[in-house]
Amino acid sequence: MAGEPAASLKSEAGPGLRIPVHLGVIMDGNGRWAKQRGKRRTEGHVEGVKALRGLVENCINYGVSYLTVFSFSSENWTRPPDEISFIFSLLRRFVASDLQRLIRNNVKVRIIGARAGLEPSLLRLIDDVEAKTARNTGLTLIVAFNYGGKAEIVAAARHLAREAAAGRLDPEAIDEASVADALTTAGMPDPDVIIRTSGEQRLSNFLLWQAAYSEFVFVDENWPDFDEASFVRVLEIYTTRDRRFGGIGV
Numbered sequence: 054m055a056g057e058p059a060a061s062l063k064s065e066a067g068p069g070l071r072i073p074v075h076l077g078v079i080m081d082g083n084g085r086w087a088k089q090r091g092k093r094r095t096e097g098h099v100e101g102v103k104a105l106r107g108l109v110e111n112c113i114n115y116g117v118s119y120l121t122v123f124s125f126s127s128e129n130w131t132r133p134p135d136e137i138s139f140i141f142s143l144l145r146r147f148v149a150s151d152l153q154r155l156i157r158n159n160v161k162v163r164i165i166g167a168r169a170g171l172e173p174s175l176l177r178l179i180d181d182v183e184a185k186t187a188r189n190t191g192l193t194l195i196v197a198f199n200y201g202g203k204a205e206i207v208a209a210a211r212h213l214a215r216e217a218a219a220g221r222l223d224p225e226a227i228d229e230a231s232v233a234d235a236l237t238t239a240g241m242p243d244p245d246v247i248i249r250t251s252g253e254q255r256l257s258n259f260l261l262w263q264a265a266y267s268e269f270v271f272v273d274e275n276w277p278d279f280d281e282a283s284f285v286r287v288l289e290i291y292t293t294r295d296r297r298f299g300g301i302g303v
């Protein structure tokens with residue numbers, strides 16, 4: 054992170070801290086966290102869920118409005134079946150055990166990603182958590198599960214092509230807003246910041262369209278180690294960034 058201020062991990066959230074409206078997080082490094090401790094990869098995923106709970110709390114306390122977390126990518130199907138089913142069971146457990154807390158905390162939950170191929174019982178659970186939190190007005194928690202940015206753009210293109218073929222849409226009228234409205238994130242602001250943990254510096258197919266002007270913050274910690282101090286440090290880094298959106302800045 055050359056050029057970044059040497060912010061202390063212990064620093065308190067100062068009054069001058071800029072808070073992103075929408076924060077995206079690529080929660081990476083669960084497997085390495087476990088390996089470094091001589092544990093199984095699945096134990097890393099269990100710890101990762103704990104870090105996610107903490108992140109949701111921090112977003113509520115610091116006033117973030119939208120939080121999108123990458124929890125399972127369309128490419129993660131290439132992992133061993135045991136690990137995949139463990140991650141799926143963790144999602145089920147997270148929804149079941151945390152639903153009441155999310156409702157109490159006024160969190161609205163949305164799950165984005167491909168639904169095709171998911172088990173009917175999991176689909177029911179997803180519909181249930183979305184329906185039960187739909188009226189909440191606090192933090193919107195968007196879980197990108199079985200999500201791939203390219204697939205999302207393909208689905209949007211297919212939808213627009215169908216509308217045009219049916220005569221309901223003039224191809225000349227397609228603009229950036231029409232594409233954005235055809236994505237699963239329709240109606241949400243684009244992420245201001247995208248964090249990736251574990252030292253990797255890539256998007257891995259996360260929010261490709263939406264990340265056009267996001268600020269990227271790469272941190273070395275593995276996801277289970279990402280705590281409030283790490284969160285504040287990211288906010289401090291974001292506060293120093295000059296977002297120009299193609300202009301010449303201030």
Ligand code: IPE
Pocket residue numbers: 080081082083084085086124125126129140251276
């Ligand atoms: C992120 O941790 C969680 C998922 C991708 C589901 P990883 O499982 O990718 O952990 P590493 O990158 O192998 O350490």
Ligand code: IPE
Pocket residue numbers: 079080081082123124125126129253255257
């Ligand atoms: C990205 O992490 C997906 C999630 C965090 C859910 P990966 O661990 O799958 O990404 P690569 O394979 O290192 O790019």
Ligand code: MG
Pocket residue numbers: 081082083
């Ligand atoms: Mg990984």
